[in-house]
Amino acid sequence: MSRIFITIPRFDEGRPMTLGTVDERGQVSAYPDYQWNNNQGQNCDGLTSVFRVAIDECSRLWVMDTGKIGDTQYCPPQLLAFDLGTDQLIYRFKVNSSLYTDTSLYITPVVDVRSRGAGDCADTFVYVGDVSGFSLLAVDVAGDRAWRITHRLFFPFPSRGSFTIDGESFDLMDGILGMALSPVSRRNERYLYFHALASTTENVVRTSILRNSSFLTNPNADPQAMNVFPEERLTQSAAEAMDRNGILYFGVMDPPSILCWNSATEFAPRNFHTIAVNQETLQFASGVKVVNNLKGEQELWVLTSSFQRVMTGTLNSNRVNFRIHAEKIPRLLGNNPCTMPPKDRLHGYHANLITPMTDRIHGSYRYGAVSYL
Numbered sequence: 001m002s003r004i005f006i007t008i009p010r011f012d013e014g015r016p017m018t019l020g021t022v023d024e025r026g027q028v029s030a031y032p033d034y035q036w037n038n039n040q041g042q043n044c045d046g047l048t049s050v051f052r053v054a055i056d057e058c059s060r061l062w063v064m065d066t067g068k069i070g071d072t073q074y075c076p077p078q079l080l081a082f083d084l085g086t087d088q089l090i091y092r093f094k095v096n097s098s099l100y101t102d103t104s105l106y107i108t109p110v111v112d113v114r115s116r117g118a119g120d121c122a123d124t125f126v127y128v129g130d131v132s133g134f135s136l137l138a139v140d141v142a143g144d145r146a147w148r149i150t151h152r153l154f155f156p157f158p159s160r161g162s163f164t165i166d167g168e169s170f171d172l173m174d175g176i177l178g179m180a181l182s183p184v185s186r187r188n189e190r191y192l193y194f195h196a197l198a199s200t201t202e203n204v205v206r207t208s209i210l211r212n213s214s215f216l217t218n219p220n221a222d223p224q225a226m227n228v229f230p231e232e233r234l235t236q237s238a239a240e241a242m243d244r245n246g247i248l249y250f251g252v253m254d255p256p257s258i259l260c261w262n263s264a265t266e267f268a269p270r271n272f273h274t275i276a277v278n279q280e281t282l283q284f285a286s287g288v289k290v291v292n293n294l295k296g297e298q299e300l301w302v303l304t305s306s307f308q309r310v311m312t313g314t315l316n317s318n319r320v321n322f323r324i325h326a327e328k329i330p331r332l333l334g335n336n337p338c339t340m341p342p343k344d345r346l347h348g349y350h351a352n353l354i355t356p357m358t359d360r361i362h363g364s365y366r367y368g369a370v371s372y373l
Contacts, residue, residue, distance in 0.1 A: 002293075002294070003021045004021060004022050004023075004324065005019070005020070005021055005031065005053055005055075005061065006019075006020055006021070006022050006028065006303070006324075007019055007020075007050045007051055007052060007053060008020065008028075008050075009049050009050065009051045009066075009107075010040075010048065010049035010069045010070075011069075011070060011310075012069065012070050013040045013041070013069055013070075014040070016030075016034075016037065016038075017030040017034065017037035018037055018047050018048070018049050018050045018065075019031050019036075019037060019047055019050045019053070019063060020037070022324070031087075032082060032087045032088075032089075040069065041069050041072065041074030041075065042074070044067070044074070044075035044076065044078075047063070047065050047080075048065055048066065048067045048068065048069060048074055048075050049065065049066045049067070049068055049069055050063055050064065050065050050066070051064070051066065051105075051107035051108070052064060052107055052108050052109060052287070053109070054109045054110060054111045054126075055084070055291070056111040056113050056121075056124070057113055057115070057121075057292075058113060058119075058121035058124075059083065059084045059085060060081045060082065060083060060084065060090065060091075060111075060121070061081065061082045061084055062079065062080070062081050062109050062111050062126060063079070063080045063081070063082065063109075064077070064078075064079055064106055064107060064108070064109040064128055065077060065078045065079075065080065066105055066106060066107060068105060073102070076094045076095050076096075076097065076100075077094075077095040077100055077104070077106045078092060078093060078094045078095060079091075079092070079093045079095070079109065079126060079128065079139055080092050080093075081141075091141065093139055093141075093144065093146060095137065095146065096146075098148075099137060099146060099147070099148045100130070100133060100137075100148070101133045103132050103133050104130050104132065104133030104135070105130060105131050105132045105133065106128045106129070106130050106131075106133075106137055107128075107129065107130075107131050107177070108128060108129040108131070108176075108177060108178075108179050108239075109126050109127070109128045110126070110127045110128075110179045110180070110181050110192065111124065111125075111126050111181075112124065112125045112126070112127065112181055112190060112207055114184070114188070122142055123142060124141040124142065125138060125139060125140055125141065125207070125210070125211055126138075126139040126141065127139075127179065127192060127207075127210060129154075129175075129176040129177060129179050129194065130148075130154070130175070130176065131174045131175055131176060131177050131197070132174065132175065133175075134150070134154045134155045134156075134175040134176065135148050135149060135150045135154055135176075135219070136148070136149045136150075136151075136154060136176065136194075136210070137149075138210045138211065138215065140211070140213070143213075145213075145216070147213065147215035147216045147219065148215070148219045149210065149215050149219055149221050150219050150220055150221065151220075151221040151223075151225070151226050152223065153176075153194075153196075153201075153203045153226050153228060154175050154176040154194075154196065155175050155196060156173045156174055156175045156196045156197065156198030156199060157196065157198055157199045157200075157201075158173070158198075160196075160198045160199050160200055160236055161173045161198040163236060163253060163308065164253075164254065164308075165253055165254070165256065165283050165284055165307070165308040166256075166279065166280075166283055166306075166308060168308040168309065168311075168312050168314065169308075169312075170308060170311035170312055172197065172198060172311065173198050174196065174197035174198055175196045175197070175198070176194055176195070176196050177195070177196060177197040177238060177239070178193075178194060178195045178197070178237055178238060178239050178240040178250065179192060179193070179194045179240070180192070180193045180194075180240045180241050180242040180248055181193075181207070181242060182242055182246060182263065182347060182348055182351070183242075183244055183245070183246055183347060185346075185347075185348060189206055189207065189208055190206075190207045191204050191205070191206060191207065191263075191348055191351045191355070192204070192205050192206075192207055192210065193240065193242065193248060193263075193351075195237065195240075197236060197237075197238055198236065199236065200232040200233045200234070200235065200236060200237075201228050201229065201232050201233075202228070202229050202232075202233070202267055203226055203227065203228045203229070204226070204227055204229070204351045204354070204355055205225065205226040205227070205355070206355060209221070209225050209226075209361060212361050214361055214362065215361075218362045220362055221361065221362065222361055222362055225361060227354045227355050228354075229266075229267035229268075229350065229354065230267075230354075231266070231267060231268040231269065232269075233252060233269070233272070234252070234269060235252050235253045235254045236252070236253050237250045237251060237252050237253070237285075238250075238251055238284060238285055238286050238288075239251065239285055239286055239287050239288040240288055241288045241289055241290045241300075242263070242290065243290045243298050243300075243329060244290075244298060245262075245347065246262065246263040246264060246346075246347020246348060247260050247261070247262050247263070247333075247338050247339075247347075248260065248261045248262075248263060249275070249288055249290070249300055250285075250288060251282065251284070251285025251288060251302065251304070253284070255277055255279060256277065256278060256279055256280075256281075256282040256283045256284070256285075256304070257274055257275075257276065257277040257278075257282060258274075258275045258276045258277075258282060258285060258288075258300075258302060259272045259273060259274055259275060260272070260273050260275055260333070260336065260338040261273070261338065262337075262338045262339075262341045262347075263347045263348050263349065263350065263351065264341035264342060264345040264346055264347050264348075264349045265341055265342070265345070265349065265350065266349075266350050267350050271337075273336050273337045273338050275300075275332055275333070275336065276325075276332075281304060281323055281325075282302075282304050282325075283304055283305065283306060283307070283308070284304060284305050284306070284307040284308065285302050285303070285304050286303055286304070286305055286307060287301070287302065287303030288300070288301070288302050288303075289301040289302075290329070291326075293328075297328055297329075297330070298328070298329045298330075299326055299327065299328050299329060300326065300327060300329050300332055301324065301325070301326045302324070302325045302326075303322070303323070303324050303325075304322070304323050304325065305321060305322045305323075306319075306321040306322075309321065
C-alpha cells in the first residue's frame with residue numbers, strides 16, 4: 001500500500017493536525033491518528049509541530065517534531081520513528097535542553113542506515129538541520145544519544161536573504177535547510193550535501209565526521225572539516241535530494257525550476273541541467289524526495305507552495321497554493337546530460353577533491369562566541 005505523507009507546521013495555534021496522509025481527492029487524514037495530533041502545545045508526548053519527515057529503507061517513518069508553535073517552545077524537540085507496517089511508535093528521542101537554543105528550529109531529518117545485509121537496520125544515524133539555530137543535530141539511534149555540531153557554513157548569508165517569487169518579495173534569514181545524502185562509496189563513506197536557504201552555495205561534509213562522538217563534549221567543528229564548492233547557484237534553493245546514482249535534484253527560485261546535477265562532475269552552473277520549469281506550479285520547492293516505489297524504481301517527488309504569499313500575508317484560498325508532483329526518474333531524465341557523466345569518474349568526484357581526509361574534527365573557538373561575552 002502506498003501513502004503520501006504531508007506536514008502542516010503550526011506557525012500559530014489552532015491547526016487541527018501537523019502530520020497526515022493525503023488521498024487522491026486531496027483530503028488530509030491525521031497520522032498516525034488524530035489523538036497524536038490533537039495538541040496545541042499541552043501534550044509533549046504528542047506531536048506539536050512537524051516541518052519534514054523521512055522514510056528509510058527499513059520502512060520507518062522518521063518525524064522531527066520541533067516542539068514549537070510560532071516562537072514559543074512548548075515542548076522539547078523530539079525525533080520519532082513509526083513502523084509503517086503497523087503505524088506504531090518504535091523509537092523516540094527527546095532532545096536535551098543542552099542541544100538546542102531559544103532560536104532553534106530542527107526541521108530537516110536525513111536518515112543514514114549502514115546495513116550489513118537484508119533487514120539489518122541497527123546502524124542508523126539521523127542528521128537534523130537547525131534552520132534558525134544554525135547547527136546540526138546528529139542522533140545515534142543505536143546508542144540512543146545525540147550531539148550538536150556547529151560550523152560557519154550552517155549560517156545564512158545576509159546578501160542572500162531577500163527572495164522574489166512571482167513578483168512578491170520577502171526577507172528570510174534561514175540557515176541550513178537543504179540536505180541530501182550521497183550513496184555509500186567503496187570506502188563505506190557517505191557525503192552529506194547541504195546549504196542554507198539564504199545562500200547560493202552548496203557545501204559538503206563526510207558523514208564519518210558527523211558520526212564522531214567527540215562532539216558530545218565539544219560541538220565546534222574544525223573549519224576545514226566542512227567545505228564549500230567554489231562555484232554557486234544563480235539563485236537560492238530550498239530542499240534537495242540525491243538518488244542512488246549520485247544525481248542531486250533541487251529547486252531554484254527564479255525562474256521556478258527543478259534542476260539536476262551529477263556529482264561525478266564539478267558543482268558549477270554549466271553542469272546544472274533543467275528537468276522542469278513552470279512559473280506557476282513550481283514556486284518554492286520546499287520538499288524534494290527520491291522514493292523507491294514497490295517495484296524498486298526510483299521516483300522524484302516534489303512539493304511546491306506559494307510560500308511567498310504566506311510571508312507577505314497575501315495567501316488566497318481561491319487559488320491553488322500547494323502542489324505535489326511525482327514522476328519516475330528514468331522517464332524524467334530521459335537523455336538529460338545529468339545521466340552522462342565522464343566515464344572515468346564516480347559519484348562524489350568534486351566532493352572528494354575539496355574534502356581532504358583529515359583527523360581534525362574540532363576547532364579551537366566557538367561559533368557565536370559573542371553570546372558568551
